[in-house]
Amino acid sequence: xxxxxxxxxxxxxxxxxxxxxxxxxxxxxxxxxxxxxxxxxxxxxxxxxxxxxxxxxxxxxxxxxxxxxxxxxxxxxxxxxxxxxxxxxxxxxxxxxxxxxxxxxxxxxxxxxxxxxxxxxxxxxxxxxxxxxxxxxxxxxxxxxxxxxxxxxxxxxxxxxxxxxxxxxxxxxxxxxxxxxxxxxxxxxxxxxxxxxxxxxxxxxxxxxxxxxxxxxxxxxxxxxxxxxxxxxxxxxxxxxxxxxxxxxxxxxxxxxxxxxxxxxxxxxxxxxxxxxxxxxxxxxxxxxxxxxxxxxxxxxxxxxxxxxxxxxxxxxxxxxxxxxxxxxxxxxxxxxxxxxxxxxxxxxxxxxxxxxxxxxxxxxxxxxxxxxxxxxxxxxxxxxxxxxxxxxxxxxxxxxxxxxxxxxxxxxxxxxxxxxxxxxxxxxxxxxxxxxxxxxxxxxxxxxxxxxxxxxxxxxxxxxxxxxxxxxxxxxxxxxxxxxxxxxxxxxxxxxxxxxxxxxxxxxxxxxxxxxxxxxx
Numbered sequence: 001x002x003x004x005x006x007x008x009x010x011x012x013x014x015x016x017x018x019x020x021x022x023x024x025x026x027x028x029x030x031x032x033x034x035x036x037x038x039x040x041x042x043x044x045x046x047x048x049x050x051x052x053x054x055x056x057x058x059x060x061x062x063x064x065x066x067x068x069x070x071x072x073x074x075x076x077x078x079x080x081x082x083x084x085x086x087x088x089x090x091x092x093x094x095x096x097x098x099x100x101x102x103x104x105x106x107x108x109x110x111x112x113x114x115x116x117x118x119x120x121x122x123x124x125x126x127x128x129x130x131x132x133x134x135x136x137x138x139x140x141x142x143x144x145x146x147x148x149x150x151x152x153x154x155x156x157x158x159x160x161x162x163x164x165x166x167x168x169x170x171x172x173x174x175x176x177x178x179x180x181x182x183x184x185x186x187x188x189x190x191x192x193x194x195x196x197x198x199x200x201x202x203x204x205x206x207x208x209x210x211x212x213x214x215x216x217x218x219x220x221x222x223x224x225x226x227x228x229x230x231x232x233x234x235x236x237x238x239x240x241x242x243x244x245x246x247x248x249x250x251x252x253x254x255x256x257x258x259x260x261x262x263x264x265x266x267x268x269x270x271x272x273x274x275x276x277x278x279x280x281x282x283x284x285x286x287x288x289x290x291x292x293x294x295x296x297x298x299x300x301x302x303x304x305x306x307x308x309x310x311x312x313x314x315x316x317x318x319x320x321x322x323x324x325x326x327x328x329x330x331x332x333x334x335x336x337x338x339x340x341x342x343x344x345x346x347x348x349x350x351x352x353x354x355x356x357x358x359x360x361x362x363x364x365x366x367x368x369x370x371x372x373x374x375x376x377x378x379x380x381x382x383x384x385x386x387x388x389x390x391x392x393x394x395x396x397x398x399x400x401x402x403x404x405x406x407x408x409x410x411x412x413x414x415x416x417x418x419x420x421x422x423x424x425x426x427x428x429x430x431x432x433x434x435x436x437x438x439x440x441x442x443x444x445x446x447x448x449x450x451x452x453x454x455x456x457x458x459x460x461x462x463x464x465x466x467x468x469x470x471x472x473x474x475x476x477x478x479x480x481x482x483x484x485x486x487x488x489x490x491x492x493x494x495x496x497x498x499x500x501x502x503x504x505x506x507x508x509x510x511x512x513x514x515x516x517x518x519x520x521x522x
Contacts, residue, residue, distance in 0.1 A: 025127070028127040029127075030057070032122075032127075033055060034052075034053045034054065034055055035053075037053035037055075037062060037064070038051050038052060038053045041064050041103070045066070045103065048076075048078040048079075049066055049078045049079070050066065050067040050068075050078070050079045051064060051065065051066055051067070051103070052064070052065045052067055052100070053065075064102070064103040064104075065102055065103065067079070067098060067099070067100060068080065068081040068098070068099045068100075069081070069096070069097075069098055069099075070082070070093050070094065070095050070096060070097040070098075070099065071095060072095055081099065125197075126197070129197040129198050130198070132162070132163040132198055132200070133191060133198035135162065135163070136188060136191045136198075136200050137191045139188050139191075140188050140189070140191060141187060141188065141208055141212075142187065142188050142212075143185060143186075143187055143209075143212040143213070143215075143216065144160060144165075144185070144186060144187070144188055144202070145160075145183060145184070145185055146158035146159055146160045146161075146165065146183070146186070146202075147159045147181065147182070147183055147184075148178050148180050148181060148182045148183075148184060149164065149180070150180060151178065151179075151180065153169070154169035154172075155167065155168050155169050156172065156178055156184070158184065158202060160200070163200060164200070165186075165200035165202045166199065166200070166201060166202065167184075167186055167201075167202045167203065167204060168201065170205070171186075171189065171201070171202065171203040171204060171205050171206070172204055172205065173204050173205055173235050173236045173271060173272045173274070174235055174236040174237075175236055175272070176204070176236065176272055184204070185204075185213075185270065186202035186203055186204045186209065187202065187203055187204075187206060187208055187209045187212055188200060188201075189201045189202060189203040204235075205233070205235035205236075206233075207231035207232060207233045208231070210231055210233060210239055210241065210267065210271065210276075211228045211231050211241070213266075213267045213271070214228065214241065214256060214263075214267055215228070217258070217263045217264075217266050217267055218255055218256050218258070218263055220245075220250060220252075220255045221243075221255075221256075224246075225245060225246055225247050225250060226243055226244070226245050226246075226250065226252045226255055226256070227244050227245075227246070228241060228242070228243055229242040229243065229244055229281040230242040230281070230336045230337070230338070231336070232332040232333075232335035232336040233332075234328055234331075234332060235271075235274065236271070236272055236273075236274055237274060237275070237328070238274065238275045238276075238277070238328055238329075238332065239271075239274055239275070239276050239277070239332070240276075240277045240279060240292060240332045240333065240336045241256075241277070241278055241279065242279045242280070242281040242288075242292070242336055243256055243278060243279070243280065243281060244280065244281040252280055253278050253279075256278050264276060264278065277294060277332075279291045279292055279294065279336070285301075285303055285310070285337065285339065286301040286303060288337050289301060289310055289312060289333060289337050289339060289341060292332075292333035292336050292337050293312065293322050293329065293333045293341075296314055296318045296321040296322035297314065297315065297318050298312055298313070298314055298318075298322070299313045299314055299346055300312075300313035300346075300349070301313070302349075306484060306486045307340070307475065307484075307486075308338075308339060308340055309339065309340040309341075309342065309475075310337075310339045310341050310342070311342050311344060311349070312341055312342065312343050312344070313345070313346055313349045314343060314344075314345065314346070315345070315346060316345050316346070316347070319343065319345055322343050323343055330343050357380075360375075360378075360379045360383075360384060360385075361375040361376050361378075361379050362375075363385070363386070364378050364379070364386075364389070367386055367414070367415070367418040368386075368389070368411060368415060368418065369414060370411075377400065381400055386418055386422075387415075387419065389411060389412060389415040390412050390415035390416045390419055391412075394408050394409075397411075422447075422448060423446070423447045423448070426446075426447035426448040426450065426451040427447045427450075427451075429454070430447060430450045430451045430454055433451065433454030433455065433459065434454065434459050435450050435451075435453060435454040435458075435459045436459060436460050436461070438460075438461050439453070439459075439460075439464065439497070442464075442493055442496045442497060443492075443493075443496065444485075444489055444492060444493045444496075445493060446483075448483070449480055449483055452479065452480060452482075452483075453479060453480070456479045458479065461497045461500060462497075464493070464494060464497035465494060465497040465501065467494055468494075469487050469490035469491045469494060470487070470490075472485060472490040472493070472494075473485050473486070473487055473490045
């Protein structure tokens with residue numbers, strides 16, 4: 001075998017070795033080599049030429065071709081050829097044909113060889129990154145092991161074996177120190193295509209990292225008998241995890257703790273001593289929040305489902321325990337249950353309830369013209385406003401001692417009259433403020449609401465359509481916060497106000513009138 005053929009076979013062997021080492025397709029490597037040879041050949045024959053290289057996949061032979069397009073009038077002699085000249089290369093050549101004019105082989109100089117090497121390295125790197133993206137893009141949320149390659153400005157570069165990943169400083173556990181060569185576990189938080197190539201981001205502070213650690217330590221979780229419903233973490237300090245069992249005979253908390261705490265202790269060690277509260281999930285929100293606030297003892301829970309809020313009442317001696325250091329306990333409980341939680345003492349709750357009773361009773365006394373005893377009786381039975389008194393079914397009054405049908409009818413009649421008076425007053429105010437009539441047609445908006453919107457300078461459909469739902473409902477500064485609107489109701493109102501924006505899109509475009517013909521055209 002000649003030296004030349006040996007070099008050619010060596011080319012194929014190198015492509016095989018690179019493909020295996022980088023775990024990419026051999027065709028990609030050979031394609032990169034062909035592109036590199038093309039670039040080197042153009043520097044030899046002239047950059048103006050369109051040159052293609054082909055490596056024979058069996059023998060390793062390299063052939064170079066100058067690509068020419070058959071045209072009628074040649075403008076670029078380097079890439080174009082006339083039909084007459086093309087006949088020398090291909091009999092019956094026609095305009096538009098592409099011809100390949102074989103070129104003699106060349107010996108690459110040092111500069112050309114270096115250029116070819118750079119092209120090959122770049123193409124192989126791009127292919128390797130594309131392979132990494134395809135391999136890891138569907139693994140987001142999975143637990144993975146790696147070795148710390150280096151630490152740069154607090155960010156750790158992790159060698160995963162077939163790829164590199166990064167744990168940013170804010171995704172490490174606080175006060176955690178990792179060193180080069182150390183093995184670490186983390187979850188794949190995100191895989192993104194960026195300018196410098198695909199980037200794999202890992203996390204050790206994400207709540208799902210703790211969930212995956214428990215799944216690895218507790219066979220019942222892996223088997224699906226025990227489910228993790230929620231996790232909330234203050235990384236490196238404290239965490240809460242809610243679990244439930246599909247098998248009544250298996251205690252989910254006991255299974256997660258393990259014999260003598262072995263299972264939970266293994267997770268605690270991985271999380272650098274993070275304290276973990278394991279809570280049994282409950283479908284009842286009140287029970288769930290009571291368990292989530294442990295070790296504090298809860299006296300009472302008041303739920304406002306529309307606002308997604310809970311008022312939790314505790315004894316004076318339990319207040320600091322329920323809130324936790326820097327609000328940690330109540331914050332984690334709120335994140336775990338996905339409810340907004342307000343902690344108050346029994347004295348605070350009593351004071352607030354009395355204030356609400358006073359406001360509501362004064363409303364009933366003034367609007368219904370009843371004495372304080374009857375007003376307090378209505379408040380005590382859960383009536384909160386005039387609408388409930390006016391429109392609730394008569395049967396709702398049946399259980400109230402001393403109420404007969406005549407009294408119920410009279411109260412409802414007075415409530416309706418009071419509401420009508422309020423509406424008339426609000427409508428007059430709405431008109432004075434300049435709120436346009438179009439807003440009165442929106443379902444869900446009452447006249448008092450329109451008057452309130454007018455006071456906030458929301459006077460047209462466009463003004464209302466420009467708002468976001470929370471600007472209406474926010475308990476702090478929502479324009480209509482006193483009307484107890486839900487987010488869903490607010491969204492429907494805003495979308496109704498925006499409806500006229502899209503009316504033009506539904507109408508077919510009008511046909512433009514034709515210009516009358518002149519006498520000359522006729």
